[in-house]
Amino acid sequence: MKLVQFWRNGRPALGLQTERGVVDAAAEATRLGVTVPEDMAAAIALPAGELERLLTPLLQDPQCFTGAPLAPVVTGTDRIFCIGLNYRQHAKECGLPIPPAPVLFNKFSNALAAHGDCVKLIPDYKKYDYEAELVSVIGKPARNVSEEDALDYVFGYTCGNDLSTRDLQFARGGQWVLSKTFDGFAPVGPCLVPAGELDPNHLDISSTVNGEVRQSSNTSDMIFPLAQIIADLSHHFTLMPGDLIFTGTPQGVMHGYPADQKSWLKPGDWVEVTIQGIGTLRTTFC
Incomplete structure (x- = not known):
């Protein structure tokens, strides 16, 4: 699994890099009726194993892709x-x-x-x-x-x-x-x-x-x-x-x-x- 962040309305949003392009995780989750982290910070905060459980279904046959410019893969840290x-x-x-x-x-x-x-x-x-x-x-x-x-x-x-x-x-x-x-x-x-x-x-x-x-x-x-x-x-x-x-x-x-x-x-x-x-x-x- 390859995680990315992209810019949505000036804020970083979570995406998934695939051979077909970057999947908009939030949009794909809405389409499937599930909930996923909004950004990388939220993804990092999840318990071990929970992120894979939430994101794997989004990769089965994704429909929601984005062409928005990428953000740094991690934001919100000064360290x-x-x-x-x-x-x-x-x-x-x-x-x-x-x-x-x-x-x-x-x-x-x-x-x-x-x-x-x-x-x-x-x-x-x-x-x-x-x-x-x-x-x-x-x-x-x-x-x-x-x-x-x-x-x-x-x-x-x-x-x-x-x-x-x-x-x-x-x-x-x-x-x-x-x-x-x-x-x-x-x-x-x-x-x-x-x-x-x-x-x-x-x-x-x-x-x-x-x-x-x-x-x-x-x-x-x-x-x-x-x-x-x-x-x-x-x-x-x-x-x-x-x-x-x-x-x-x-x-x-x-x-x-x-x-x-x-x-x-x-x-x-x-x-x-x-x-x-x-x-x-x-x-x-x-």
Whole structure:
């Protein structure tokens, strides 16, 4: 099952991605005389197993489709946690040592963007970079959870692009948060896949820029697997439903290229992030 959100009258509404298009969950439920969650936040709040029970009938022979623009797969959260330097080969290409523990920074809700959105690159900076990432969505409060139980707290997975402004990130004493939370700098999508349908430890992940492959790896190259990340974060503070965790990027980002081969993102470029079992997130730049 692939869940999406789309814009209806300025508010996010729940949909289902199918081969025929996006099903308007509320409209299809009305047609069938049943009730379903209105948006992703309501879906996340349901007890385990209840969402599948409610939504599966909507996929039998859907009639109510929508062409409305997609919204970010999760909205209404200010908590976007990001893990830096979390792939072995990425650390190697950057010439940096393996960190002893997950390295945390944040983005904020203004950075969220949807599949298909155009993200503005302000002219103050020039070194704009892409980072393909597996993003997990927390489904229930998690505090001091064990690694063995950590994945039970995940609601689902989506694709993410941790956009970065490298000439700001490494200037002014090091500006990780400021350089990574410009408006639209956390595209997520195109859909959210329920946690039980994927193994986050063994997923192919890649990115292309204007159709050229830049990153190609597997989540098995993570230094800290998702279960360890969740356990570590929950030891320090409570993770809440709807929290997003960007889990790091593999090798192939422009920051890791030799100086004479760097080609930073510019207006008119487009990036696609593809993760096995989820799909492809497309972002253009203006």
